Amino acid sequence: MRCEAAVTGIGMITPAGLTTESTWAAVCGGRSTVRTDPDLAGLPVDISCRIDHFDADALHGRRLARRLDRFTQLALAAAHQAVRDAKLDPSAWNAPRVAVVLGVGSNSLHSYFHEFDVLNQGRPELVSPLALPRSVPNMAAAEVAIALDARGPNFTVASACASGATALAVAADLVTSGACDIALAGGAESGRSRMTVTGFHQMHALSQRTDAPHLASRPFDVDRDGFVLSEGAAVLVLERPQHALRRGAGQRARLCGHACTSDAYHPVAPHPEGIGVEHALRTALEGAGLAPGDIGHINAHGTSTPTGDVAEARALQRVFGPEPPPVTAPKSILGHALGAAGAIEAALTVLTQQHQLIPPTANLLRQDPDCELDIVTQAPRAAAFGAAISNSFGFGGQNTVLVFTAE
Template structure:
């Protein structure tokens, strides 16, 4: 592997499609969205989402810890524990050399809505003293460090829907600089609060297809009309190659390149031709010291918004030309987990490399003329490839791209 690569030695997952790699992959391979009516969103203009089900924070974390954390932190902490276990990592061996860098897109609106309601009703003494420490974004990184005993660099990255991917890129730089031997990196978010759902519905960013939620999210389809809210977390254990080899760790894949950019174009809309996304991808390829023609697969941001998918398709076509890599868009199946999306999709990219398959994009009927990508549909696409790119874009025009390679 390249001297610029770092090893992926563990995956920890909490997703609407499952909480372990095999279950997640099986759901993705089936090619059908898990979107369904969401009782927490009843009465709102859009009343469905992709929920994480079967998660019992009290059973996994203990009742006391679960009680003082919000849902996004529950998922982040559980994913971190699962990642450490998957990597068979002994943090206590050198805790000061283990960092935690997580991506979180926003505050926990679930807690803030509850507490602001009490304040607005003239009941300040009923506002919980835990309101701040349970909801500010940096606390989930702090809670993970507290839980696993990691004493190295510790903070969150916030770049909207690029947060999880950005966190992985920052973690890689910490490893290459020598500041850490190991970093737990990824993202977590619960995008299902009533306020979040209402805000996105007011912006007309959500698909309104309430009669058939499982058909609502249609990335790159000519009739796409918005995304489906999701939630979840993914934490990857990243290690310096020499450290991973020294402890005989199993290496799932290598993170070889990272690129980031700003559109500097519009507060919420992407550059119409995807110039910023293209810049981030090209930077990541340069960082990985590889050419566009070396890439066999792209895990696309693919939110199913008209402007977003058009911009991303343009960026991919300009970057890769006539030799289009095989593309997939997992949000068609698991929804959009906002700040966690880039980390979850990075984990999916790692699994694709390991399995030498590309999971399908759901609900694609016809692509926009002139912007057709080689999208995997209906069933997993077997593929022999060594390099894959995962892309993420967010409000504020913030873009991130990651290059992964086989181990």
């Protein structure tokens, strides 16, 4: 018997929109959100995918917003959305049976950048007492629990750019094991700090197309040259199916299989043949009780890096044969939100399955012959399928694969 977790709510904040609905509409529209970023002025790479019109003071109140770093502000907003979408009332739920598991790729450099500057000016007395509690990675999950009175298991998962997806896998295990009835799970990150951008640029990981930002992120394209940093948050409400049924909750999908593996190969480069990815794909399918032929859609990690896209494509080709299911790569539109990316794309995979509509991949002008996949481009593609996969990978050779099915 498969162990399943019901997805009963989704909350999203991305550069494409401040809600799940607006993000979905924009992703289906297929237009990149990459733009010149004034906060990065003067750097060799000054483009990003940033969230506009996000008013943390209005959403959280000025006092609370001031206590939170941006990644936590985003996480808390997405969590509130998800709980409302699931039609849950935190004042009425069994708080010790509600878990929070969030993925964060790193601690926030937004706060540290300012505080280090103050310290380097020889003014330690002016360093904010909030500097540490505002920026440590676990604060996103902690602040969500405080705000929503979730008193069950609470922790942060860090597996680089797979963090958000790994958090969902861990939360699904908590739910299906009976450790909790409800889990708020996902990821949050704001990777637009000047230090983060500079670090990735020095590693030659970022796209250099600063003269044409909207064309910069182009997964699986022969002319791809790196990813574009982004920010965002997504939280999914996972419940034991019996718990959801008892309270009459609508179920968007079931998370019925997952796997986390390691390449054990290199600190930043993927295994060139995608061996760890293949292992994760096969293990997740086995856990879901499905065969490769049962999968009707793949949400690719697709970062737009020369080596990463080929490694992923090779793994997909070995698992799914010469005609893999239709693929989309949302980072072409949303950029790479690091620790939040896996959660955002898991949410998009659920929506794709619900709507039976696969969003397009932007900027795929000439497909790399080493990436022989059926990639959806130009416009959304209607498709009938009952199961879909979302891939997420990260530095250190971290691989997480999630399998979603219809209720």
